[in-house]
Amino acid sequence: MKPQVIIIGRPNVGKSTLFNRLVGKKLALVDDQPGVTRDRRMGDAEIAGLQFTVVDTAGWEDEDDLTLPGRMRKQTEASLEGADAAMFVIDARAGLTPLDSEIARYLRENDVPIVLVANKAEGSAGEAGVLESYSLGLGEPVPLSAEHGEGIADLFGSLWPIIGEKAEAAEAAETAPTDDDEDAPLGPLKLAIVGRPNAGKSTLINRMLGEDRLLTGPEAGITRDSISIDWRWDDPKSGETRDIRIIDTAGMRKKRNVTEKLEKLSVADARRAVDFAEVVVLLLDATQGLEHQDLKIASMVLEEGRALMIAINKWDIAEDASGLFNGVRAALDDGLAQVRGLPLFAVSAKTGKGIDAMLGAAFELRESWSKRVPTAALNRWFDDALDANPPPAPGGRRIKLRYITQASTRPPRFVVFGTRLDDLPKSYERYLINGIRSKLGFEAVPVRVTLKSPKNPYNANKGGGGNYSGER
Numbered sequence: 001m002k003p004q005v006i007i008i009g010r011p012n013v014g015k016s017t018l019f020n021r022l023v024g025k026k027l028a029l030v031d032d033q034p035g036v037t038r039d040r041r042m043g044d045a046e047i048a049g050l051q052f053t054v055v056d057t058a059g060w061e062d063e064d065d066l067t068l069p070g071r072m073r074k075q076t077e078a079s080l081e082g083a084d085a086a087m088f089v090i091d092a093r094a095g096l097t098p099l100d101s102e103i104a105r106y107l108r109e110n111d112v113p114i115v116l117v118a119n120k121a122e123g124s125a126g127e128a129g130v131l132e133s134y135s136l137g138l139g140e141p142v143p144l145s146a147e148h149g150e151g152i153a154d155l156f157g158s159l160w161p162i163i164g165e166k167a168e169a170a171e172a173a174e175t176a177p178t179d180d181d182e183d184a185p186l187g188p189l190k191l192a193i194v195g196r197p198n199a200g201k202s203t204l205i206n207r208m209l210g211e212d213r214l215l216t217g218p219e220a221g222i223t224r225d226s227i228s229i230d231w232r233w234d235d236p237k238s239g240e241t242r243d244i245r246i247i248d249t250a251g252m253r254k255k256r257n258v259t260e261k262l263e264k265l266s267v268a269d270a271r272r273a274v275d276f277a278e279v280v281v282l283l284l285d286a287t288q289g290l291e292h293q294d295l296k297i298a299s300m301v302l303e304e305g306r307a308l309m310i311a312i313n314k315w316d317i318a319e320d321a322s323g324l325f326n327g328v329r330a331a332l333d334d335g336l337a338q339v340r341g342l343p344l345f346a347v348s349a350k351t352g353k354g355i356d357a358m359l360g361a362a363f364e365l366r367e368s369w370s371k372r373v374p375t376a377a378l379n380r381w382f383d384d385a386l387d388a389n390p391p392p393a394p395g396g397r398r399i400k401l402r403y404i405t406q407a408s409t410r411p412p413r414f415v416v417f418g419t420r421l422d423d424l425p426k427s428y429e430r431y432l433i434n435g436i437r438s439k440l441g442f443e444a445v446p447v448r449v450t451l452k453s454p455k456n457p458y459n460a461n462k463g464g465g466g467n468y469s470g471e472r
Helices: 014-023 068-079 098-108 126-138 151-177 201-209 263-277 292-303 323-335 355-369 375-388 428-441
Strands: 004-008 043-045 050-056 084-089 115-121 188-196 226-235 241-246 279-285 307-313 345-348 401-409 415-417 448-454
Touching: 004 014, 004 068, 014 084, 014 115, 014 188, 043 226, 043 415, 050 151, 050 201, 068 201, 084 098, 084 126, 084 151, 084 201, 098 126, 098 355, 115 151, 126 279, 188 201, 188 263, 188 355, 201 241, 201 279, 201 355, 263 292, 263 345, 279 355, 292 307, 292 323, 307 323, 307 355, 375 401, 375 428, 428 448
Parallel strands: 004 050, 004 084, 084 115, 188 241, 188 279, 279 307, 307 345, 415 448
Antiparallel strands: 043 050, 226 241, 401 415
16 A cells, blocks of 8 residues: 555645645635645555555644534544655745644654655745744754745655655555456446435444544535545445445535525535435435435436435434435436436435445446446347337428447447438437346446437538538
């Protein structure tokens, strides 16, 4: 494994900015107000060939353990367990604060090697803070500007003696030759958990992992960043150990209720997490049932072409459980008519009920989402579908559907070629899509069908007749 380096410090010293600089992309949310980061976020970092895993943490605050800031601090403390190094970040422009001194005392009591980073040190404004930081007793500080990328080379010089040997060993292990396996399974299942605030997304993930990895509590909207966690799940049905990358996301409220800039950033980050995922679990609250906002989230997931499943959480306290389940099933089929029969599960983050069944179904759903139908079998189904229900002939002129091909997977996308396709009713398109789902094994998977007509060979502005255009 790559060496792991933790970024630690009080709020608003630029930890997330440094994290983004090291991973080379804007993964962590950054804002002027303090306390944006709440959960640990990991990323692959590299400085001049030195590769390591960097961990962004919540700002350290001296609050009671039961408060939200106190629980955030406990998460930061937990991140130091097993770390190979920690970068203690201070604000060189603001100078040392009593909280900086308190964090330094805590770090000196731990065995984790510390690299002191004086951020925001560009120009003359940070010189005094850099000099003052020697008093922390953590060695020579590394002056840098995470925002502008200055001083990163000096950071390499401080990290290399601590993690260089382990990083080289990890790189050698990664590049060692392996036997190619054409039948190798797909990589880790990328599984995103989405839903309204306080549906229990982080609590459910903690239950899966068997540890308090994510910050939870009664407050709504605790999660801000989309946090991905690699996990190995022991499938009780097959006995196999299967890799999953779980992605926790911020709660999505109605758009008109999202007014603060930070919440807008969090929701946008959650949408990007959906783009990254293969299968998305929409988590409902059993005490509130299915609401219009849930249907909007589900529609967004399907529009992005992700495989979708629904889980009703807090099943252990649900009233009239059977009626609730059947009501949600009927409402989903009615509100999401474009994809009937979405997988629906009752789960409990408190007791663990239904989680294994949900995860097993998620792997099956990904297989359908990734499936490719041979062209011969696809066109046999297509011919049978046309024979059973021929396309209409508006105005007495026949619409000819010639053949179909599968253009791509993940999500499955099909192209139908024919003539006069502009006159083909939407109802007939739905007939084809429903047939693909029911007859070819794509149940509950978003299916895309594109119609293409031949170019007009007599149109001087277009090419010859062998090409197809007019995508619809």
